[in-house]
Amino acid sequence: MHSHLLAGLDDGVQDIEEAVELVKQLQAAGYTKLVTTPHIISGLYHNHADTILPALDKLRARLEQEGIPMELEAAAEYMLDDYFEGLLADREPLLKISNKYLLTEFSFVSMPFNYREMFFDIKMAGYEPILAHPERFRYLHDNFDVYRELHETGVYLQVNLLSLKGHYGRSIQKVAVQLLEEKLVSFVGTDIHHQRHRMY
Numbered sequence: 001m002h003s004h005l006l007a008g009l010d011d012g013v014q015d016i017e018e019a020v021e022l023v024k025q026l027q028a029a030g031y032t033k034l035v036t037t038p039h040i041i042s043g044l045y046h047n048h049a050d051t052i053l054p055a056l057d058k059l060r061a062r063l064e065q066e067g068i069p070m071e072l073e074a075a076a077e078y079m080l081d082d083y084f085e086g087l088l089a090d091r092e093p094l095l096k097i098s099n100k101y102l103l104t105e106f107s108f109v110s111m112p113f114n115y116r117e118m119f120f121d122i123k124m125a126g127y128e129p130i131l132a133h134p135e136r137f138r139y140l141h142d143n144f145d146v147y148r149e150l151h152e153t154g155v156y157l158q159v160n161l162l163s164l165k166g167h168y169g170r171s172i173q174k175v176a177v178q179l180l181e182e183k184l185v186s187f188v189g190t191d192i193h194h195q196r197h198r199m200y
């Protein structure tokens, strides 16, 4: 439910061949459905339905051509920044996972000062928010109550499988495990961007 498999839209796969290769590997590992979620970040990745959906169609067509049986869906990973606040205020239709969930992320530097209000507005707009890889936000490591608060207020937490494997280092791995132990995790994802993110 979290991956970067559409070529040229963000820091994920570089071309469609790389995407096909990764999908083949995921299929061999047992996955039957993937949700790909290009970044939408102000000033960096200007994606929207018009860039994401045609790329999805292209990859689907290519998988079919190659006879790779994989259900593919696309949504987006929304950075909670000014641009996102504008989308929400303008009631722009956002790209949902399974017609329901909105995948969001915080910056790696700090969380939005108004995160409570943003999640409230997301819910009021009819989406169920998921926060991607909260274990990777080091500024929360000594502030575990924020994780508990998010979970209690209906923000689903999604841990990266790579975090559990130790890909981002020991402290992130430790927090990922603690989140699981406290039963605060609702989703796990590959967040796969490239070959170096293979886990198997």
Ligand SMILES: [Fe+2]
Residues within 6 Å of the ligand: 002, 003, 004, 077, 132, 191
């Ligand atoms: Fe991601």
